[in-house]
Amino acid sequence: MVDSQNAEDSIACFSPGLAGIPVAESAVSYVDGKKGYLEYRGIDIEQLAEKSSFEESSYLLLYGELPTAKELKAFDEKLKHHRRIKFRIRDMMKCFPESAHPMDSLQATVAALGMFYPFPTNLEGELDKETIDSVCVNLISKMPTLVAAHARMRHGDDPIAPRDDLSHAANFYYMLTGDEPYPLTERILDVAFIVHAEHEMNASTFSALVTASTHADPYTSISAAIGALSGPLHGGANEDVLHMLDEIGSVDNVEDYFNRKLAKREKFAGLGHRVYKTKDPRATLLQKLYVELTEKVGVDTTYEIARQIEKLSRSTLGAKGVCPNVDFYSGIVYRKMGIPTDLFTPIFAIARVSGWLAHWKEQLGQGRIYRPSQIYTGKYGQSYVPVEER
Template identity: 40%
Template sequence: MVHAGLKGIVAAESEISLVDGERGQLVYRGEWASTLAKEKSFEEVVYFLWNGSFPSEKALKEFSTKLLEARYLKPYQKDILDRLPDSMDMMAVIRTVVSSMGNKADTFPSTEQEGIKIVGLIPTIISYRYRSLQGDPIIEPDASLSHVANFLYMLKGKTPDENHVKALSAYFVLTMEHGLNASTFTARVIASTESDLVSAIAGAIGAMKGPLHGGAPTGVIDLLEEIKKEGSAERVLKRKLENKEKLMGFGHRIYKTRDPRAAALSDITSNFYDDEEFKLAHEVENKAVELLKEHKPGRNLYANVEYYAAAILRSIELPTELFTPTFTAARCAGWVAHVYEQNQNNSIIRPSSTYTGEIPEE
C-alpha cells in the first residue's frame, strides 16, 4: 500500500516533541509548549530543546552570550548580501548565506556551537537584507537585548515595544518545533547521510520556502483588514460563511480541536488591549468561533497559529514578505534539535517507492 507523502508512516522515534492533533496538545520534551511560551525565554527553550534539561543560571548566561556573539555578520557574508540581486527572495537569500557558513572543520556529529552560529545569525541576515532593499541604514545588533528583542530592533532601528517582544517571543517558542513536518524531515534526511549541519539546515530552508509549508498568512491579514475597514466583524464573517467562503486562519489539518499554539498566543496577548491590532484579533476570533459553531456544527473549527501570527505581524508592522523568514528564524532551533537527535542514533533514511512504469520484454 502506498502512503502518498508518507502520511501516517512513522519514520523516526523522537524525544523532542509530541504533536497530538486529536487532543490539541503540543509537548516539548515532557513540558507543555504553551507553558514554556508563557514562562520561559527563547534562549531557555532552545537550550532545553537541545539538551533535554533547563539551564542553570550560569549555563543560561554562557549560552545566551554565545548566541549573542553569533549575531554578527562576517565581512564575506555582508559582501554576499550586498552582491545578491534585488530580485532574489528573502528565503533564497537566507539559504545562500547559511550555505556559505559551511567549512572543512564541520564535524559529524554536529556540535552545539555550529547550531548556535546558525540560529544566532538568521535574524541578522533578514534585517540586513530587508533594510538594504528599503535603502535604510543597517542597524548593528544590540548586545543588551534578548534574541527576539534584538531582531525587532535591527528591523525597526528603535527599541521595541515590550508587548511586541512578549508576543513575538511567545510565537518563536511555539513555532520552533512541530514534529516531523516537511522541513524538519528534510533536515533529518540530510543529517542521516552524515552530512554537516549547515547542509541539513540549508535543505530545511529550501523546504520551508515552499508555499504549502511556510506560506505567509496573507489571507488572514486580508480578512482582518476587511473587517477593520467595514467596522463589523459579525457582518463580514456572516457574509463569508453564507457565501461558502473559508474563514482564513480557522481550522487545522492536524489539530481537530483548538490549536494549542493559538490558544497560548491568545492568552498571552489577551491583556494587550492598548494595542488595537490585538484587540481586533481577539474580537474577531471570538465572533468567528461563535458563527462557525452555528454554520458548521460539529466541525470544531478554531483559530490556528497562523491566525495569531497574522495578528502579531500586523501589530509590529512587519511586512508580509517577512513572515516566512521570521517563521524560519524560529523553526531553525527545532531543525537543529532534530539533527542532533538524528546524529545520536543514526540510520540513513531511504524509503522505497513503487514502480509504475513499463517492464521491458525479456
C-alpha cells in the first residue's frame, strides 16, 4: 500500500487559491490592502492618475523608471507606428460569430499575432533588448486596434484605421466611435487605462507567468492572461456590476434589494477584494472621474443606485473589509462615455497588458517552470477488477 503520510503532512501547508503564498519576487508594483494603497515602481497611483499619461505609466512599468522627454517621445512614436494590424487578422475576425464576446475575440486574435511575429523558442540565452522591446510595443499598440475592429465588424461596419496624431486613449475612442473624444473624455479614458494597468500578482498576471515559464511565446502568454481576465471573478466583474444596478432599477429599490442579498449571504458585484480591506484606491479615482464627467453631462440613476449601495455596505460589509473595488465604478464611467457593456473588460485588458508585460520581462531568463504540488485526496492501494466482475 502507498504511504499516505506525506500527503497528510502537507495538508497544513495547503492554501486554497494560493492565498497568502508568494509565488514570485517583483519590483513592478506594491499594494497595501489594509491602507488601500497602490504604487507602480514606487510611485503612488494617485500621482500617476493626476500627472502622468498611459504611455508614460507603461514606460515606467516596463523599464522601471520614468522616461526623459526624449525617451517618452521615442516610445510614444513606436506605439503609434505599430497600431495597424495585418489584413489577415481582420479577415479572421470576419469569420467570428456576431454573438462572440469581445474578450473571446481578443484572446483569439492576440494568440494569432504570434504567427505573424515569430518569437525565439530557445530562451536559455539572454534575449536582446530589441526583441523584447518589439514584443512589448507590438502588444500595447495593437490591442486597442483589435478591440475596436471587432466591435465595429460585429455590427457590419468597417474597422476604422488608427491615427498617428492621437494619444493612446484618444485613438482607441476614435477607432471605436469614428469621432475624436472631447478633452475630458480623453483624459478620463487615459486615467482609466492608468489605474487598470497593473496590480501585482493577480489571477491574469499569474496565468501569463505560468504560461511564459514553459517558454511559450509572449503572445500565447498574454492570450492566457486575457482568458483569466475574462472571468466574472476577475475583470468580468465590471459587467456584473452594471447588470446588478440595472436589475435594481431605482434608488427606492436599493434598501430592499440590499437587505435581501445580505440575508441570503449572497455576494454583491463590485464589493470585496482578495487584497484590499478598505475601499480600493482605484475605485476612488474612478468615482472622482465620474463626478467630473457629470458636471458636463449630468448624473444618472445608475450612479445614485451605486452610491446608495456603498452607503448601506459601510455599516455592514465594510466592518468585514468588504468595500468597493475597481469594478464598482469603472462600468458606470464607461457607460457614461457611451461604451457598450461587453467592451468594459476588453478595455481592462488594453490597459493591463502593460503590467502583464512588465512581469513577463521580469521573469525572463529565470528558466524555472511553475510546477506546484497538490494534496491528493483519493484512494490508495486499489486492485484492478476485470470488467466481467464489475
